[in-house]
Amino acid sequence: MITLRDVTKSYGEVTAVDRVSFEVPSGEVCVLIGPSGCGKTTTLRMINRLIEPTSGTIEIDGRDIMDSRPEELRRHIGYVIQSVGLFPHLTVAENVATVPKLLGWERRRYEPKALELLEIVGLPPAEYAEKYPRQLSGGQAQRVGVARALAADPPLLLMDEPFGAVDPLTRERLQAEFARIQRELRKTVIFVTHDVDEAIKLADRIALMRAGRLEQYDTPETLLDHPASKFVHDFMGSDRALKRLGRACVADVMRTDVESTTDGTRAIPREACTDSRFVYLTDESGVLEGWVDCRVLDAGTPPEDAGTPVDWREAAVHPETTLKDALSRMLGFGFRNVAVVDAQGRLVGEVSLAAIEATMADADTHIANLEEGEVLGALPDEEARS
């Protein structure tokens, strides 16, 4: 557990952080968010004493951070930054082993640990351990950054806009991976970002800061539904219902009993379309190759022409995709259903607009108005494929 009490940082006349107090229970992700210059990074950097607080106390599991040497303290706190800061002259494996080496671990202890962590962050060690940072893409480098921060198994992780410098697609993947790793490892994480969607997606609690002060500290749901001030309300954005969809993922609402057939090219009998509208076409190993819309069959189209071939990388979502992204995908394609596939493209289920709507039954504003006749009626439906 991390406790901040009246933590203040002043530079001469300027107060960068003003009497900030909050508490992060062990194993939770606390996201510090706010406009630039609000003091979120300063607050983060005071926790590992890269910046010394002017006043106030910070405790980690009841121990005041001022009681240990800064270097000693930092070796037990993972640290991930936006620019990653991998050491260019060291290999990926050596980078990951940095803190264990500082702690005086022996080689036979830190080496397997480094390889294990590379595996965890999705970089097969056989391929990546001996590479140098300049041979990595931005996303890969940040994975190494996360592995490096986890190397000495610190209970606490500080992350300063870790996914801020990568492209949106990579960012989404890294966020999903981070959520997965966090589910496994249950670290206490303080995470700085200026991206509200990212905060909502990852946070157990959000600390919203403004001009050095803490505006509100609570769960994302509370910030969205009961903002403490107009500033919080405006900062979280007007599309709050949509934002809340960022909290849930496809796995929570998808149905797995979908109709599918490997007979892609042959005629689909009308009887195959029982209670669902789509029959999915897959190859032998279950990889999504297309679908058939049963209404097309009803309309009298010859069955052999009814199949629509698709690329799963574009036309499907993953179980860990947020409902917000899934919804945006549906709107983009003009369908009320979308297939769910795993990382290899194998069909695992289907998520429908109705299911998403049900999860936000209590939501306010315009999503509630998404009745058939209005927005959805405007969606190009069958025509989209003809």
Added chain:
Amino acid sequence: MVALTGCALLPFVEFRANRIVSGEPESVLAAGIAGWVLVAFVVLALAGAVAPERARGPLLLAAGAGSGLALLWALGVAAVRLQQGAPAIARVSIGPGAWLAGLGALVVWFAGTRATGSARVRRTAGAVALLGVAAVLMWGGLAELSIAREYAVQSRRFWGLVRQHLVLAGSGVGFGVLIGIPLGVLASRNRVVREVGLGVVSVIQTIPSMAMLGLLIAPLSALGLAAIGTTPAVIALTLYALLPVMRNTFVGLAGVDPGVIDAGRGMGMGRLQLLVRVEAPLALPLVIEGVRAAAVLVIGIAAVTAFIGAGGLGILVFQGWGQQADDLTLLGAIPMVVLAVLADISMRGLRRLVVSPGIEEGAVS
């Protein structure tokens, strides 16, 4: 082109009745067939310069090595021929045409090493060229040239002076590194050292070497130290070595990505650990580049210190000038160039050897 005109129009070798008097010019044809081989290689070099991209490197390498070797061969042949029947004190010296041709061959060779992508081709060509040079030297024709005769006269003194030159330059660079690297580190940490220190060292660098030696006389005499000889020479050389070493150390350290430093500090590295484990290895390519520049510079300036009696190869140059004996001058100047080039090559090699493969080549110089 220049090389071609050079060996065609300017005297190739000069025949002189003795060491001092001026000589009679002889054209490249004095070397007979060897001369024609040389001309052929020069033409090949011209072809190489305009050849398509892929063939250019190997062609230039072949032309450079070939014309260099043919030049040595032709010189030897011409010397042996002209020396026949002449009195023992007669000298055959290398003429302007041959000098230009030699320069041209070197340039073509270096252009070839640059234009050649494959390291294996480069290495093979280098080995072949070395073997060729060794063969020409073994053959002995070159011993008839005036500079070789001069060497034969001066040989014992010559090697002493080479050693002296190396000791002078080595101490200058050594002290320059010992003082310059810490100063560079300080400059990266402290604004006053950076502004004042680099400023002073830059001003020192602009002072002509001979003026520096003159200016050192007064303060050294005041301190009771020898104002003439090795002491002022080493002091001056150290002062000149300071700038490249200090500036490159500073630039190298200042160029380390702040994110890397932040990450290092955030992981719990102390100042010293950060310097030794992160900053130093990252600044290393530039620091070595600084030492290389200092070494090349100081080998050159060490020649001037002969003026104040510090010894070294400069003595041969200045005595040669004093006696109007070109061979003596060249006996000092050519090894000086060789030393500078060797220092340059070995520092570049060292850099490849010790710099982590994770760091991109081609940093600022």
Added chain:
Amino acid sequence: MMLAPRMRPVIAAVAGVVVFAWIVGQQDLWVRALSALFPGSVRPVYPAATVAELTLQHLRLVGISSGLTLLVGIPLGIWVTRPSGADFREIVSASVDFGQTFPPVAVLALMMPILGFGLWPAVVALFLYGMFPVVSNTVAGLEAVPGTLIDAARGMGMGRGRILLAVELPLAARVIMAGVRTSVVINIGTATVAAAVGAGGLGDPIIGGINVQNMAYVLQGATAAALLAIVADGLLAGAERLLTPRGLEA
């Protein structure tokens, strides 16, 4: 009076030149100062020429050789970065890199057997040696101009010559001037040594002084030569500053 920050070093450099010229012109000052420093010396001042004469000789040597260097070196550097000279780019760069490792004294020494003694051989040696930094910086400066800018200029309809004059040279000016500065400062230094091959200049009293064991001569020549180099360096640094487009200032 407020001065634009970029003018300050320029004014300082010009002031330096004026002060230097005044000091050099005051032969009495040198006589008095050297007599005071070397009270025992019968002849504390170099007799063959005044400091002003020696400085002018020095400047003539450096002026001619550096002038030739700029006239040849900058166009050469420009040419090898144009399509017509691209074939020679490698050869020129290789020779320039190689040449820069040559000790200046060795270049003087290598010229003597070919050209003999006196002013003109020294001019040729200084001219050649001065080429290396000028050509290398001209090429480096021009090649550092981002290709996107040249594309943009071409897209706006500029011709090759106009792109060179309006885009490339202004952007490369700082780097080219840095090369010119290095070249001239090295030339002033090497010109001092060239006194040994009869080129005259401020090296004369230094060499003469060492030969006749008169340290006053040495100090006279050394002081003037050092001041000349520092003042020239300052002046060229000022020019470098002035030629840098405002938008590129740090």
